[in-house]
Amino acid sequence: MANVVWHKQLQILLDLTRDDLDHPELPDLWDTVYKTDRFYGRLGVPVSERDLQCGGVCRDMGVEAPMHLRMRGGRREAVHERREDEERHSVPMSDEHKAYQERILRAAHEGGFGGDSEVRTRIGRTWIQTDTLVEGADGRRIGWEVQLSTIDERGLRGVRTRAGKAAKNGITPAWHTDRAAYAQRNDTHWTRSDRLPAELIARNGDLRIVSGFRALDFWHCDTNAVYPCPHGIRRCGKAHATAKPRDVFFDDMVRQTAAGTIVPIQFRAGTTVHRYWVTNADRDRLEDLDSDDTRLPPEREITPATGASRNRPTCQPATAQSAEQDPPTLAAPLAARPLLTALPLQPAAPVAETVPPDLEQGETPILQATDTTTGLPTELIMLQQAADAAHQRLQQLDDHHERDLQRQAWRKAAEVVQAAVTRYARTKRLNRHEVETRLRQLVRHTAG
Template identity: 80%
Template sequence: MANVVWHKKLQILLDLIRDDLDHPELPDLWDTIYRTDRFYGRLGVPVTERDLQCGGVCRDMGVEAPMHLRMRGGRREAVHERREDEERHTAPMSDEHKAYQERILRAAEEGGFSGGSEVRTRVGRSWIQTDTLVEGADGRRIGWEVQLSTIDQSGLRGVRARAAKAAKNGITPAWHTDRAAYAQRNDTHWTRSDHLPAYVIARTGDLRIVSGFRALEFWHCDTRSLYPCPHGVRRCGKAHATPKPRDVLFDDMVRQTAAGTIVPIQFRAGTTVHRYWVTSADHDRLENLHSNDTGLLHEREATPASGASRNRPTCQPAAAPSTVDAPPPQPDLPALPVQPPAPAIETAPAAAEQHAGRSRQPAHSTTGLPSELITLQQAADDAQLQLQHLHDHHERDLQRQVWRDAAAAVQDAVTHYARTKRLNRYEVEVRLRRLVRHTAR
């Protein structure tokens, strides 16, 4: 039996506990539906061909479970036709499932967030029931759904619909499992931990997520890259991103998804769309890459604590004084006029710009590029650099548009210059960026 019934023809959920079935705008609704169902029964219409289905656990799992109505002791009841549908309501929650719910709430509270288990959220005339709902920062709502190895495979047929319904109504779906078969699905953003007993899950020790979180590695498709071009060509010269599996602690995952520092993405590889969790920084860099896949991406500041640098040395030790005998004195020659020293480079503007993030070198004839191109490229790089230092979402959106406009201006100027000079556009673009960004170091 169930208290919530789905009416297929009317497309509404009926709450049998309420006198008006939770639809006060439809008077005498119960009498109408009950008489209709009894009339179908007298005619011998099968329950599967009537308009009533389970609107509770069965519907949440994507299972169509036909039902019929009856009155017992003055109480309204909706009865499942099949025994397996009825057993789905009475199946006890496993200890492991309870341990995960308790751990999610404890991790959220330690991070300063609130939450609840078995939360039912009203959405129009229906509901969204979430295993554990975490109320995060800036209005974020993370809906954790735990599916363990004790759940039958048929219970996962409605994952995509449930996740889409949650996302449509402001709940970020986060599905967790201990089965590799579930974690390989692409119907929602899955995470997976090893199969563990309840007492291990419940304790405060480290619980590691071994699948579902990725670190994005950004690289340039040139002759030095380690990865093949995803477009199937030899080298396209563009920038790409490759997801690399990374482990993350379960408690950190709960807290950082609530804080917004770990977010879901959809990553397309060929014709397949994969769903991963990544850091918000990698998410923003991936968006920037999608907006301009010809740009060189700002690399992460990951300086090793020890070991040799990959860069070539920028200075050489002074040569030791030689012990070779001095050459014999040359005969007196007429003295050459002393040449005036080269004018010193102004250091004050360079120091000021370096304090702002990078130093500039004025364009001159030896670069072979007009100063207008260099100025436009410098402006685009500055706009991208400012974007990386912003944390407010509204400010980031505004600055991202500024950067896109600046990058588009560079692309148009490079195209015009290369066409006018009959040069290879790609080579001009690479030389321009190399000149500006090497000068800025």
């Protein structure tokens, strides 16, 4: 139950604790609203199609939570239609949830990306609230939503709606859980880790994602194929792709989704469309395959990973009784990690200063004045310092309106420095992501 109700038709908030519902200019407002709602009920109109929604916690989080009115012992009450909306008012954020939020921000900052927790984004007259929003490269925004084992899986609703609203507003939804039942859902792109206490989640050891990431195996459907034909034919002679489970480090997932080297896809298997995370190289090959499934798409050049992680693991060994439909692959060899950390090989920079032929006509190459200590152009350094300063001012503000204005200023500054990095990388024939990461690390280390 809630004390504040949003009336969709009147576009006002109704405070049930006040006799006049906090609208003295509208006499008999309660009688009108209550009788209308009861009339809808007698007609059998579903609660979700009436005019009342939760105007408290649910509205603040950007969730449309339908409600109906009733009288109990002379008290006015507004009742949620769905149990999960009611529990949103009473279930506090767990220590594990907070640990995940802190870890996401820490991993993002270590990769040179910004972010913030409990970010509210306005959508018309309503809001959506993101657990942790990571500001990635090229204006990319990753909205991490952490859903742990706090409620029964049957009570988790509205995920597709929330994910759809985030995607429409330029936020890539990334939902993470420790529940197998949630990870098997297909309403958004889920990832899953083992169920761990907060102190293990928060520390710097290697936390593995054991569900949600896939490596795509491309093959030709002939008599030598290992997999059965997905069309139910003995051998169709076409090219296909099979999604194979792979584990990935959680921190790598945070950083590479922000960098764009791990991306979400919708993968069709028979009549079912699954939502997975894959490398951008696999995504590109899948698009080539969909455009012409008579031949295999070309291999993407991948740099092999060297060495193993230096961090102590935080994950727990999977037991036999915990095997699921989406099996954890904690024992997978680290040789699978080239799919996660691979970047295309880049040719060496030319000795003489040249402008690449693919530079767009009229595009001005970046200034060549170079800082002697960092080896990077001074213009890049100054632009990155300006963007960081704008982000620091944003973190110091408390007023919501001022934060919105400052966030716009920060994004404009970030767009300017990213465009400059792109021009510089193309001029020097360097990997853009590596240049951006090095620039941020050098500037922020110097500032620290």
